[in-house]
Amino acid sequence: MAAVGQIDLRRTLLGAEIAMPICVAPTAMHGAACEAGECATAQAAGALQTLMVASTESTRTLEEIAQAASGPLWFQLYFSQRTHDFAERLARRAEAAGYRALVVTVDSPRWGRKERHIRSEQTFDWPPGGNFADAPEVAGDDGDDDDGAAITWADIAWLQALTPLPIILKGILTAEDAARAVAHGVAGVVVSNHGGRQLDGVQATIDALPEVVAAVAGRSEVYLDGGVRRGTDALKALALGAHAVFVGRPVLWGLAVDGAAGAQHTLELLRDELALAMALAGRPTLASIDATLVQRPE
Ligand SMILES: Cc1cc2nc3c(=O)[nH]c(=O)nc-3n(C[C@H](O)[C@H](O)[C@H](O)COP(=O)(O)O)c2cc1C
Structure with missing residues (x-):
């Protein structure tokens, strides 16, 4: 009997106000899913007022993606110790x-080692376009470094000294790394x-989440x-402390089915499912969601 007539999904991420706490993860090559590529995705995210x-x-x-966007954008950066120059250009x-x-x-x-990817290599053509036009020599150099040039904590400090933008580390799974990330001043x-x-x-992220949050x-x-x-997956993550x-x-x-409209539909389904799950759980606001919603079988 909680008052759930209005469900409020709004959230602020590093100062950016968004309409729901469900955002678009960075994935490569949207041009393989639909012709407009990431511009279509940016349109969809903008329609939902999410990030x-x-x-x-x-x-x-x-730059093309930014033109198509009406919601906030973050940029995912792959770099290695060999590609500091290019990383600096991308950051700028x-x-x-x-x-x-x-x-x-x-x-x-x-x-x-992605075996399906290996099998499809003969038939897969990288779609044209993208960020590497001014550095073709590093195209595809995303830290895949058998020569030991992969980034370390020192490279995070290098990047922080270079850019005023807040830095987020993607791929943290333990309390130890989370504490180290915070000690490095990441946002x-x-x-x-x-x-x-x-x-x-590797463990499931939902299982790693509580120790990172703590x-x-x-x-x-x-x-x-x-x-x-x-939506219930999102609710569980929020309950266990995900922002x-x-x-x-x-x-x-969604993009592969129907371009921008398909991606928009995917995000709408997730939004509506989350709102419904919150109503049925008696939690009308994000602030009212807490860990008591999740029970683990022994
Ligand atoms: C096809 C594909 C491409 C991806 N490309 C990137 C990428 O370029 N950069 C990145 O940080 N993560 C990349 N990821 C990882 C995603 O950001 C994300 O961590 C992962 O897909 C988990 O979310 P999901 O289960 O909702 O797909 C990629 C994932 C997929 C499936």
Whole structure:
């Protein structure tokens, strides 16, 4: 009998007001899903007044994506010790184009072995376009470094000295790394295992979330991605302390079905499911959601 006539999904992420705590995770190559690529995704996120993270490996330039966007944008940055120059150029471009934060993906010192990807390599053509036009030599150099040039904590300090944009680390899964991230002064961490696409057997992000939330203790924002497929998944993550969740593959599926309209529909379904789940759980505001909603079987 809680008053659930009005469900309020609004949230603020690092100062950016959004209409729901469900945002778009960075995924590469939206041009493979629909012709307008990330511009379509940005339109969809804007229609829902939510935030999108554009990937370094987008098939549209970060400037084109910013043109198409009406909601806030963050830029996901892949770099290695060999590509500091290019990372600096990307950071400057992101600043100039109005991106509000840099999301540094830290779980990819090498690529996981994706067997379906290996099988499809003969038939897959990288869609044209994207951010690498002024640095073709680093195209695809995303930290996949067998030569030990993958980024370390020192590179985070390098990036912080370079840019005024807040930095978020994506791919944190333990209390120890979360505490270290906070000690490095990052503005946020994304509890992510890259969609389970890097290390087989890694824990689920929803299981890693509570220890990260406890270690961060409110000193930065904590987000989660991985396996959010229903509004109830988002509700569970919020209950366990995520400030917002990000969705990757569902947005790609929407794009592949019907471009911007398809991605928009995906986000609308998730929004409506979350609102319904909150109403049925008697929690009309995000602030009223707490860990008592989640029970774990022993
Ligand atoms: C096709 C694909 C491409 C991805 N590309 C990137 C990327 O360029 N940068 C990045 O940080 N994460 C990338 N990811 C990981 C996502 O950001 C996210 O962590 C993951 O997909 C988990 O969310 P999901 O279960 O909702 O897909 C990619 C994931 C997929 C499936």
